[in-house]
Amino acid sequence: MAKKDTFHQHVIEALQKDNWTITHDPLVVKVAGIESQIDLGAERIIAAQKGKEKIAVEIKTFGELSFITTFYGAIGQFITYRTTMRVEHPDRLLFLAVPIVAYKTKFNERVIQDIIKEQNIKLIIYDPHKKIITQWIK
């Protein structure tokens, strides 16, 4: 199984351990006339619910392309989905799921921190080996 799909399953398991119910896998969002599940270049988005709280999660693996190239794609996809979801899923908060190693080694760069803050990007840090969520950064 591709690393992307393995990590996808690990994040699902981590959310379930944290008492989230996965409600959509994938969450189909129509972006610029294209349904997201046939947008093969993008990561699949999942949706989960706990009590009244509803979230959508863009799961990033990192490590297949260069970090910065993956980061560009992740930020562009996040912003596009958030803008789209404002109309289609206004009650759902979007998170970017980042593996702990990428978070610890790369996200401390100043420009990355600046962008996360300025763009108000909410993060879920996950440990793909332990299959747990280590941090929610809202």
Add this chain to the structure above:
Amino acid sequence: MAKKDTFHQHVIEALQKDNWTITHDPLVVKVAGIESQIDLGAERIIAAQKGKEKIAVEIKTFGELSFITTFYGAIGQFITYRTTMRVEHPDRLLFLAVPIVAYKTKFNERVIQDIIKEQNIKLIIYDPHKKIITQWIK
């Protein structure tokens, strides 16, 4: 020559016809500790000057991957470079160069328009066949 490199040359020629002097090709920007010219996944950025006006241009080809995947990467790179340049090149305005066909067929989608507006992304629309700039959108 790859389409990417051909279009890169066409934009340079189009800017020169418009009385811009190309001052850097590529413009080296250090993004998250990585010098941009060795970031192979990204498009090269060029810098130009006309009188006192200084610009940097991220040239996008579109058409090699799916439109939306290219768009994600373009937006992510644009935002990252703009944030980086604020420190390194505060007097230089960043533009995203988009070929006219992609602009006419794809950029009229509502979500794309919303993102361009909200993120305040400045565009140069170019015709790669005539090698001219058809529109500046500030």
